Amino acid sequence: MMSNSEPYPPVVRPRRQIRQPAYLADYEVHGSGFVKRAPVSNCLSEYDNEAVPPMSANVSRSSSPTSQPSYTDDLILQDVWPEPSGYESPGYDKQHFQVQQTSDIKSMCMQMKRDNDELRSSILPEILSALQGLKAENATLRREIQQRSPNIQTPIPAPRTHLPPSVISHRSSRAHSGEVSTPQPARYEQLTEQMGDMTLNSRMSHVVDGHGVHSQRAHTYSTQPSGTGHYENVPLGPRYHYLQTEREFSPASRPELVPRMEKLHTQEQIYRGPKPTIPSLTAADPRQFSRLRMALENILPADASERFKYQILTDHLELEEALLVADSYCNSVRPYTDTMHALVKMYGQPHKLVLQSIAEVLESPNLKSGDVKSFKLFALRVRSLVSMLEQLGPEGVAELDCGSHVSRLQSKLPHELQISFKRYIHPLRITVPTFLHFADWLEYELQVQDDTAKAVMYAPPLPFKRREGRHEHKPSGRSTNILLGAGKPTAPTECRIPTLDSKPSSTKYREKSHAYCPYCDNSSHFLNGCLNFKELTKEQKEAWIRKNNRCWRCGRNHHASRCTLKALCKTCNRKHLLVLHDLNERVVSTSEETEPKENSCLVNTTKGTLYADRSVGSRRVLLKVSKVIIANGDASMETFAVLDDGSERTILLHAAAQQLKLQGQPEDLILRTVRQDQQVLHGTAVSFTVSPVSHPHKKYHIQHAFTAERLSLAEHTYPVAFLQKKYRHLAGLPLQQMDKVQPVLLIGSDYPHLLTPVEPVRLGPPGGPAAVKTRLGWTLQGPTQEVRRELSTHQCFFTSVLPNTDLFAHVERLWQMDVIPYRNNKIVTRSKLDKEAISLLQENTVRVEVQGTMRYATPLLRMQSMPCLNMPKEAVLPQLRSVERRLLKNPEQASAYQAEITRLKEAGYVAKLEPREADCSKESWYIPHHMVQHNNKNRVVYNCSFQFEGHSLNDFLLPGPTLSPSLLAVLLRFREHPVAISSDIRGMFHQVRLLPGDMPLLQFLWRDLKPDLPPDVYQWQVLPFGTTCSPCCASYALQTHVINHSQPGDRFREVIEKSFYVDNCLHSLHSPKEAKDLVDGLCALLASGGFELRQWASNCPSVITHLPPESRSSTCELWLSQDQQDVHESTLGLQWHCQTDTLRYKHRARSSAQVTMRHIYRVLASQYDPLGYIIPYTTRAKILVQRLWDKKRDWDDPHLPEDLLALWHEWEKELSGLEEISLARCYSLSEVDHASCKYEIHIFCDASEQAYGSVAYLRIEHKEGEVEVAFVAARSRVAPRKQQSIPRLELCAALSGAQLSQLLNTELTVPIHSTTLWSDSTTVLMWLTSSSCRYKVFVGTRVAEIQEMTASAVWRYVRSSDNPADDITRGKSLQNLSKDSRWSQGPSFLKLPSESWPEQPHLAAEGPNSELRQSSFSVLVTTTAPSAKLQHFNTLTECLNAYGQELHGAAYTSSAELQKDVQRAVLRQAQAESFPEELRLLMSGKSVSSKSRLLTLSPELDAATGLIRVGGRLRHCEVLEADTIHPVVLDPRHPVTLLIIRDYDERLHHPGTERLLAEIRRTYWILRGREAIRRYQHQCTECKKWRGRPEVPLMADLPLTRQRYFRPVFYSTGMDCFGPFVIKIGRRNEKRWGIVFKCMTTRAVHLDLLSSIDSDSFLMALRRFIARRGNPHELLCDQGTNFKGGERELNEAFAALQSELQNHLAVQQIKFTYNPPSAPHFGGCWEREIRSIKAALKVTIGAQTVTEEVLRTVLIEVEGILNSKPLGYTSSDVADLDPITPFCFLIGRRDVSLPQVVYEDSEILSRRRWRHSQLLAEHFWRHFLKYYLPDLQARQKWKTEKRTLEIGDVVMIVDPQLPRALWPVGRITQVFPGADGRVRTANVEVKGKTYTRIVARLIQLPALPEDE
Template identity: 30%
Template sequence: MESYCNTGAEISSLDSENFIQLSEVYSQKLIPVSKENIPSQEDISSWPHLKEVKLPTIQADIGLLIGANVPQAMEPLQVVKSVDNGPYAVRTLLGWTINGPLRGGREAKQSDTWTKVTVNRISVARLEELWQLQFKQDFPDAGLTEELEMSKDDHQFISMVSQSAELKDGHYSICLPVKNKELQMPNNRSVAEQRALNLKKRFSRDKSYYKEYVTFMDGILEKGYAVEITNDERETQNERIWYLPHHGVRHPVKENLRVVFDCGAGFGGTSLNQELLQGPDLTSSLVGVLLRFRQETVAMTADVEAMFYQVRVSDGDTDLLRFLWWPHGDYNQQLVEYKMKVHIFGATSSPSVATFAMQKCASDFGEEFGPDAARTVLKNFYVDDCIKSTVDEDSAVSLAAALTTILAKGGFRLTKWSSNSRKLLQTIPANERAHGFQDLDLDQDYLPVERALGIQWCAETDKCKFKINLRERPHTRRGLLSLSQSGTIENSNHPKGLELTAATVAIKMDKLLRKERELNLLDSVFWTDSTAVIKYLNKDYQLMPSCDVKTGCVGPDFILQSPEQWPKNPDPTVMVCEDLEYFKDDIMMLKEQHRVKRSSPLHKLNPVLQDGVMRVGGGLSRSAMPTESKQPVILPKHSHVSRLVLRDIHEITAHAGRNHMLAKLREKFWIPGATGAIRRLLSKCVVCRRLHGTAGKQLMADLPECRLLPDDPPFTRVGMDYFGPFLVRRGRAQVKRYGVIFTCLAVRAVHLEVASSLDTDACLNAVRRFVARRGQVNEMYSDNGTNMRAADTELKQALQQWNSIKISTSLQQKGIQWHFNPSAGSHHGGRWERLIRSVRKILNVTIKEKILDEEGLQTLLCEAEAVINNRPITRASSDVNDLEALTPNHLLLLKTKPSLPLVFSTRKINIPEEDGNKSSTWQTSSGNAGVKNISHTFKNARGGLQQ
């Protein structure tokens, strides 16, 4: 039975306390389990060990079966074990389940139930294929030049019918192409009996219907298409038996009754059509058959009599085609079992099987009766209708005789002949002609109008007519939307869109004619009066002209003249001559062997010759790109034409760069080594050299003396600046604190302090703390800030006060020379601005959006100072024997790899809990070793300052 996969379902227990997500649920129309199979409290009451189990009363039908692929629903939470071979109970998330025999309860009916599930997972590719088949138009897509690939089921169908096809007693015998070789069908005789009973009631009401029905059934019995089941066959136990209901169908035009067997009638979740392979569409294209019918002068039509019934069913499959009928049509008697021995109307496989048998007949006997007859069977039949045109009457007479004979070899009888050739009609017996041609006097009477594949064909004038019945229908949204099938751009109602749609249809019609008509068409020329179409084809969208809607269809005068009088396309002689000069050997190889040598520089391009011009072969022949882009012309790199083309592209692209020019070039041309050619062109272009020339650079001045004096201690000459602010929590309030950086201009060491504000006192206190910890400073450099200048003034006054007190040591009596950068010259402070960025990077990684207290901020700044002072200021060598890279800490602490403070790995920075974030901890490590030649390394560092 067919099943479909659904996702996203969720189930819960009756009390809605527990929920389970179902990954996949397979749905079908019928679940072969009823609510009678659900155990009740009454069923388990006879088992004392289950007295604690309480089952809810459920009156609903079963709508979901849960299998082992949902382990959450099967996991046991509590188990009541079996006693005396009785049932046991298991409690799960969804409630109690009872397993085992329930003696003492309702007696369970013994039944065997089997289910076959076929999951229809529709992939995107299959969905697209179904969409194309559903809305297949008369003209194939412009990009499609070959037939659709057969599916897996179609390949299986072809394999089965090919292996089973055999010619017996003048007819082909082919098996029923079932999907499963081990097919087992349920007994559906009851369905056939009920349908026969309904048919009997209609017979009693409609005697005319009854009479036609009996006539048809007697005909298939007399001709041997169906036979009665023998007693031995009736008593044989066979699981490949299926009873087909049947009903009458009246043809809307012919008005005769035909009995059709209902192979789609279902029982037990299946039907015969569900078990049969439909097979590929082996029928020729309807439009192609009609086009070939109108190709030549002499036309003829014929019909295969009872085409399906001429193909026998293999003996092992006839029991699948059993049906019930009354002997001699007397519905007052008992029903008798019959079986069809031929492929029937109503079976999904019959059209493909019958077409395969007829085409196999043409293949088997084509050599005996000539290729024209075999080709006609393969290409000029639409199911059982043959319509063909020939060059003259003699070839039509011989072809009709050959067709009749070759198809008779396979048991197919051609009848209902019609033609616009009286000579051909005279060779065909009157009873074999079409109804309107049987009583004609071929010497005097006009030839009548005959139906040919849904069109009206007037044999006398050889013209086709169409009968159109327009019915007034109310306007609906569905009807309006169905009119939007055509159109290749979004707004096809715009005149530009309609013109493009017309061009697309013209291309499709050309491809259809080339594929279906038996003519050797050399060139196709398309004409349009739409400049918009030409612009689109040339990819010139920016210069799209406005639409001038015209009435009628008036083209230039030369269209009516011979092709020799048409305007000529540009002569490709120049490109041909260039290719011959540079690629002479490759062109000769292409003409002789259709490929170039492996040693040729053009081998990777897979070149092809078109009109004497070499083009890139490539793998884009099926793309929707223009031909010039799919197969660009190959030009030599050093030819004059290539230089002219590159120069033109360079000017068209407004002196663009190399990549832009290369992309524009390959829309039409391919120049091997084009990158180098473009580079040479750009280097010689005066405009590009003027616009893109490299400007001169200012020579860097010598480094100041303060950065080149290694003999003084660190922090003798210092650069100073502020950074921040940082929010700090003090009690419940939040205040701002600022970082103060002091950097040694000689060794690039860093000292960090915290300032409470930007006023002079805070700045002066930071300087005093720095001097107290790092020693006396001779020169200090800073930005031209107001707080810096005020600090300088007060510091001088403080030093004068210190001199008046006569401080004992000369070091404390030394003053600090403060240098300020020029106003609005922040670029003069790059020496400390770069280090401020390093400090910020460390703080951003550590603090992020947290708010610290005073102690935490001071601790973090000290640790950041240690990290920065441990950075190398000389290049790190890859040689293991070379000296270590010099760091500021080497000069400050006289240690190699000085260890960071212990707080880095053992103590957390205090961050208030109100921030909602956990404390951060830096973890790092450093080793201890002796100092190695620090003076030598510093000399190398000083020398690197020039770089």
């Protein structure tokens, strides 16, 4: 406030600016360059007759919100500021209005208060009469403005206000001079003209041209010069007037002041509500659109132009779909109306809003009991939904009458509210309640809860005393933004609108006091308390923040860098809201990715993708760089090293490694950057030493450091002199001066001892570097803002070594190559995922026409859990840049790459998208691509396994089942017939189209190798190579086409199903004519489905000569056209020489400087041999590899054993002869007549200590007797490393032969006459002729499997010399395999008649005794009564199976019909034994006797089954099944009844009695069923586990420790700890614990504080206790197992404390006793006090963090409160004695106040003070024994005797911290009776461990459970 002596200011002070409304940010205009003030005497409230304050009190300034000046003030001001000459009245013919602002003028004359009382009575009648005429003038003025202002949107009429000429001329002159004038008050005679119409003002107080706000009385004009005075389409917001001036008028020539007048009151009546805003449409939500539509209708002027409203609408459309709709109407005549109509159809339909509301209500979470806030919100949602349904009409009525909705909503209520709803509905006699009933009940229940809450909360308010000087009395005011017309934008000005009743609160205080939730966009709660936001997942929260550009800390609409949130998260103490903690656990970048300008990469930019930050501003960061000496033997170099804590591997530059002549092991390293880019580097692991320059003698060994050619490190600069001068903490340190030095060594965290400081880090001021001393010397680390020129880069290093999982996959694939893909005779069913994939294909595969050809379109096989995938294209930009850099350096590859992309575009396989198309899809996923070289061919690969945010596209795609036959099966059939053909489908995947909905998931970027252009988005239209599901989808489309266009058994279908391996066709036929017809038919058939067969090849040229050259294979074309001899065709990995009709192998040389395990595996895995012809050669290498693994070796260890290395070199040298190996393609080399030929399969098996295997031959016997033998296939395995006997290995070989036999018989299509398997092991042959159950597991399981696949008669003996499988185990060279031998042609005896084959030897009756299973068999035959037999069954299934075998013999099979027959037989026997008399009477057609137990059930005999059933009264019930209406009657104590009860109990997982009885009664009626079920469940161990309770023995007598009478206080003391409590010491927080000592007899309490929970702290607290309270006789304490949560530390401390505390107390002669574990009631005396202490601390301190002194003080005060607590009953009679308290024994009076009782005993007056104290103590003890002790006589709980636990009892230990299902079960091994003989503690043995537990924690079980 300004004092009265202060001169009146010549100008108005500038106002503080505030932000304008968000929806007007884009339409700000500025006005003329002067400021006008409205006359202040324009408020009718100054002249009100009722309670009007003096007018002079309204005079105000901008600094204080006071009132306006009166008329007398105006006269004084005229003297202060005389009117300038030339001041004229503006008149009313000029219709140009300016926005004005109320001036704030400080009152200078306090005497004006007296004038107000006189003027009020005289001026009011004149004003009222003037207002009547003003109404007519307003209407006329409105019409004139609308006629003369065509360019303004909504000209708001204002009353004609005549200003005095002096005021106008004065202000005009001031405006001319550029000086802001102070407004002059108006005179009395002008007040009537200034007042607006009462009716108009009343209306305008609520609506201003469609805006629900008041007009403002204060208007301000900019002081800047006006660029133009003409304004078009200038919206000034709902709070402001609209402004129009013409170009010829300027503020200097024709100033006008047209304030808006409002109704006069004592204080200003202006709009005080929130600023109206227009919400944005961000989602396809009907509610959002409804709010937007309503806001536009309320705020936009009715007469605004269409384009203006269209612009406002589009500015608030953030949804892409809505923007597309709006863009389509941009050229319309009525763009706003047409767009709004289209949007209403999309989002504004009432039924859509209703359906969404119904779904939200039905899917809302269940309410919790006592959650009033959630219940209120739930009720409001239902009420809102009912209102919308009522407005919907007949459709809404149907939903309102739907009872299923009510039942679902009712299930969301807690149990007590469900009961309340039923209680509400019951008197209404409503069968099915509707929505209306439910909503009425909710409203009723809500009103009841509100009334109850008000009644409970009603209480007189407590007086609040404000602390003086804490808050100053600061006036508040409303601020507003003024929009002005101008040329250049300026910041909006601000004015304060004064009010008389404004409360002294600042804007900051007001903003903090109001809640606001940015997610719900309402002010009912904060974001931390938003239930809707808490239900979101982490991904949904992150998506909401990113999509709406919200703050990551508070969720509001600003950037995180500008967030002013000061509250800390309770979890991590960082500045963000608790609900956003999961999002702030990691750094989330909200900025868009930009190309770094200045960066330094750990990997060169030519190949690497390890990016670093770019430089931002002037802030630089120094990394830890030290000068070191690197040495390798005699070679050394002095260089610099970077100490990088973020790297997982030490890295050395390649140049340094060469200079030091370092040699190491080859290694591949995967580098991962902070952007998750990965780069594989091929380098070497080296070792060397590093030393600091200051101490060269100190050497630190570095091993396995990585070095590669393409590594580089950035330059570093240390301006040491400048830094030491700038920062004091760096002065004097031996820092190395560095000027653009480039380190060659990066030391990572694999050597932490070189990175960690050896001295405390020297920290400087904030923003300055820190000095760190390591073992390599002093370094600097951290930011520095002053150094700019020296530090030129900003870099961060991060490397991560990833496990090479591909290597292990290749190794596993190598050993699985020899596994035979056999299957047994069992039906192979598809997995659940495969069924799901086939279902997707069957339901969604369609045919589409593409360029005149009908093709198939299949869906992507999405998983059901697949989310909506979205990836920004920026995620794959690094991969695109990397590909471009690599291609630009290799023009040949670049040309091939560009040609491939062009081919895809021209073929229509991919389509280029427009920018708008690429962004409009709900799903979007981009696939990176790169080029690979395979077999000297360049191929573009699309990586569908690329991961973004931890997921890839292939992660959510099903692979689908394998629809093609196995590769081995295709090759086997390819060799059957003499004429062979082969072909493949041109781009098979690309012939299958994608569905439109899946195309956005397969997009990639390409820009024709023009890095300076933005990338184009291409979208796959067909199945690409790389997706997991492409093979399955393509095969399904191919097979579906053939099935739809052929008949079952058709040869084309057979070829597709058996001879196509994915897109490769390999088939053989009998004659060239058949082959030619097949080729023509297949081409025509597949072409009709869009599949083109090409690359045709055949061993018979006439089959394919009629085909066009482009359809023939290039190799066959050379053979046919140029007669080249050495041409071959690739067939599934083998080389088929068509002219010679042989299959050959291709050798790919792989050289390596050193032989390592990696190289050996690489070479071995490259030998592709699907038929197994070179197995004798490859087995040698596999045995060698197995021997190499005899000890642990590294993959790149070059130091292999010399003997094994020599064997490997010998084996590898033979690889050059691989191409000489040839195998006849056809089994028969002559013409074969299948009708007359006989085909036989012969399989030979053999094993050795190193390997085992089998080989198969096809024996073809012609009609003439000629025999041909052809090699078919072979398989081998290396013997297990665990030593096995030779017979066992021979058995494994026999098993592989049986599997091979089954495979060949299944896959070969030639008629197989017989199959013979040969083995040279008589032991194996003997095993196969006997039963498998006789042998041990290893032999028995394999014998059983072989017997299941083959018959024992097909096995024959062969000598080892004639066994070709012997070549597998012995091995052969490639040179031998290339020659004719028994391996290639089979044993010689196969070409002889079967009579000449080896004879079968005599097999011994018994094999090796070591493999026989030792077993014994005992038989006991008894004859017992049926009931006795039934008692021996444990389950109903056993009973039925036994009876079934008894009735039907050994042929009994458990079928459904036989099971029912057996069950009826058992029930008939049970009824015959339980109700013999009733059965006899019913069978004779009579009724049961009146004394029968079944009389009330009206029993009847079922003639069909012979069972007694209940007749009952439900005979006519139609909703129940017949067995439920007439259940079978059973006796409650019969064994069959018990078996049925047990069966139901186990099937239902041991439910309650009623549930079990209800299920049983659906089939059976058990007499006294509840009693029978309870009797069984009482003996059921599992039921006892789920429902048993501990049996606590009778409460014990008071222990001796509680009865230490006439002893000092704390003679027997209980001790316990509690806490922890967090205290603050300076700026840090620490933990403290409390310790309580409780006198067991007098209940006195002593509290103390522990600084830690170690032994020293406990002992010091005990010493303080002894010093203050005396030496106790005994101490009692828990063992700490009952501590929970934050008291975990106490539990650990007690374990470490026991021994030390026992020793200390022994010295003090104090007896120390521990209570049993988990027995809190043993220490209930002090446990109850801890509860009281915690309650007092919660009330006193609460959640505050206080200092240690405050906490100690509070504890002592709590101690005083507890010690003043009365013992026993407190009488209300004043005549009774005062109650005794623990203070009586401690200080001699009942509390800390002065004693009020005067003792009359003469001894009290004695001078012997000790007698005085003794007498007082005796008084207290007598009072204690007389009044308090008898109250302890009664037992408050555990009042009855229980069964005493004994040794051997099975018990379950109660553990409240675990679910009941996990409670351990054990057996009692020892019991500990108490003083009264009752067992109160026992030792329980659980799985070999013994636990001591009290009886109250043990539940007795009938027996030990089965799982134990």
